Amino acid sequence: MFIRTERSIKEFVQFYPIVAGLIIIHLVLWLLIDFLRLPFGIELYQWGAGNNLFIHNGEYWRLITSIFLHGGLMHALFNSFALVLFGPALEQMLGKFKFIIAYLAAGLAGNIATYAIAPTAFYFHIGASGAVFGLFGIYAFMVAFRKHLIDQANSQIVMTIFIIGLIMTFVRPNINIYAHIFGFIGGFALAPLVLSGVRAYSPWRNRQYQDDGSIQFDPNRWRKKRIPQKIKKNILWIVLGILVLLGIWSRLT
Numbered sequence: 001m002f003i004r005t006e007r008s009i010k011e012f013v014q015f016y017p018i019v020a021g022l023i024i025i026h027l028v029l030w031l032l033i034d035f036l037r038l039p040f041g042i043e044l045y046q047w048g049a050g051n052n053l054f055i056h057n058g059e060y061w062r063l064i065t066s067i068f069l070h071g072g073l074m075h076a077l078f079n080s081f082a083l084v085l086f087g088p089a090l091e092q093m094l095g096k097f098k099f100i101i102a103y104l105a106a107g108l109a110g111n112i113a114t115y116a117i118a119p120t121a122f123y124f125h126i127g128a129s130g131a132v133f134g135l136f137g138i139y140a141f142m143v144a145f146r147k148h149l150i151d152q153a154n155s156q157i158v159m160t161i162f163i164i165g166l167i168m169t170f171v172r173p174n175i176n177i178y179a180h181i182f183g184f185i186g187g188f189a190l191a192p193l194v195l196s197g198v199r200a201y202s203p204w205r206n207r208q209y210q211d212d213g214s215i216q217f218d219p220n221r222w223r224k225k226r227i228p229q230k231i232k233k234n235i236l237w238i239v240l241g242i243l244v245l246l247g248i249w250s251r252l253t
Contacts, residue, residue, distance in 0.1 A: 001089045001150065001151075001154040001157075001201050002085050002086065002089070002154060002157055002158070004084070004088070005203045006206075011206075012088075015088065015092070015206045016087065016088040016091045016092070017096065018087075018091050018096050018099055018100050018103075019083050019084070019087035019088055019091050022068075022080075022083055022087070022103075022128070023080045023083055023084065025068050026068065026070060026076045026079065026080045026128070027076060027080065029041070029044070029068060029069060029070070029076075030070060030072075030073055030076045032044065033045045033069070034072055034073065035073075045069060047065070048061075048062060048065030048066060048068070048069055049062065049065075049066055049069055049124060049125075049126050050062050050063070050066030050111060050114065050124060050125035050126055051123070051124055052114070052115050052118055052119065052120045052121070052122075052123040052124075052125075053120055053121050053122065053123075055115050056115075056120050062111075063108055063111040063112060063115065064104065064107070064108060064111075066111060066125060066126045066127070067104065067107040067108075067111070067127070067128050067130070067131055068128065069126040069127070070126060070127050070128070071126055071127065075127060079127060079128040079129060079132055082132045082135075083128075083132065086132070086135050086136070086139070086158065087099075087103075087135065089201040090102075090135060090138060090139075092201055092202075092205065092206070093149070093195075093198045093199065093200070093201050094194050094195070094198060098194045099194075101194070102134065102135075102138060102187065102190050102194045103131045103134060103135070104131065105134070105186060105190055106130060106131050106133065106134020106135070106137065106183045106184075106186040106187040106190065107128060107130045107131030107134065107179075107183060108186070109130070109134070109182050109183060109185065109186030109189075110129075110130025110131070110133070110134070110176070110178065110179030110180065110181075110182045110183030110186065111125065111130060111179060112182070113178045113179070113181070113182035114130075114176055114178040114179050114182075117178050118178060125176045125179060127176070127179070129175075129176065129179055129180055129183070130176070130179030130180060130182070130183030130186075131183060132183070133165070133179070133180045133181075133183035133184040133187065134183045134184065134186050134187030134190075135187060136158065136161075136162040136165070136184055136187065137183070137184040137185065137186065137187025137188035137189075137190075137191065138187045138188070138190070138191045138194065138195070139158045139159075139162070140158075140159070140162065140184070140187075140188055140191075141187075141188050141191030141192070141195065142155075142191070142195065143155045143158070143159060145192075146191075146195055148200065149195065149198065149199075149200045149201075150200070162184075165180075166180070169181075
């Protein structure tokens with residue numbers, strides 16, 4: 001469930017377009033806002049970041065737009081990595097529409113709680129952590145009430161990581177505790193609806209084998225330049241590593 005079996009980034013995007021799209025949004029916004037520091041990116045950040053005072057004054061779109069913004073590369077990478085691990089199985093099980101609705105609804109629940117509980121004046125919040133904790137809420141519901149959808153080994157993995165994340169929520173500074181807690185509650189509350197009629201995750205469901213009995217041969221196949229297999233398998237990590245180095249370089253210059 002949480003071990004990636006895709007053979008390339010292209011396959012990952014093909015199988016899980018919503019998860020891939022969310023990750024691309026995270027990284028593109030980081031490039032525009034933090035790395036390139038384009039005026040458009042800065043304005044986008046100021047327009048979309050969560051700000052309780054502005055929300056109080058009627059700018060309710062910030063309850064949603066703040067889910068896609070992050071405070072630096074490591075923040076964006078951490079939430080993107082969590083999506084890579086825990087998003088694909090749910091996207092396959094729920095389907096694209098129910099997955100994105102559950103994801104945004106959990107993030108919205110976390111941000112509404114932040115607005116309702118945190119101080120109105122000068123309280124800023126950004127990040128997809130509330131939505132990610134909503135995914136944990138759906139998994140926790142499966143572990144408790146839909147055991148046929150998740151085996152014991154994967155149950156232990158997801159609950160262990162959730163508990164670690166919950167502990168870090170209260171230990172690390174500058175964490176939006178309300179978004180984490182109520183994002184999880186939102187996901188747990190939505191789980192009975194979105195899990196209705198779903199099947200357990202299967203990596204084989206992504207692949208549709210078509211065998212017409214014919215043998216096809218491309219005479220130019222040996223002339224094509226091929227990317228080494230090791231690079232193919234690790235290209236995602238290579239890209240993420242380059243982004244990390246660029247982020248560090250941007251801070252030093």
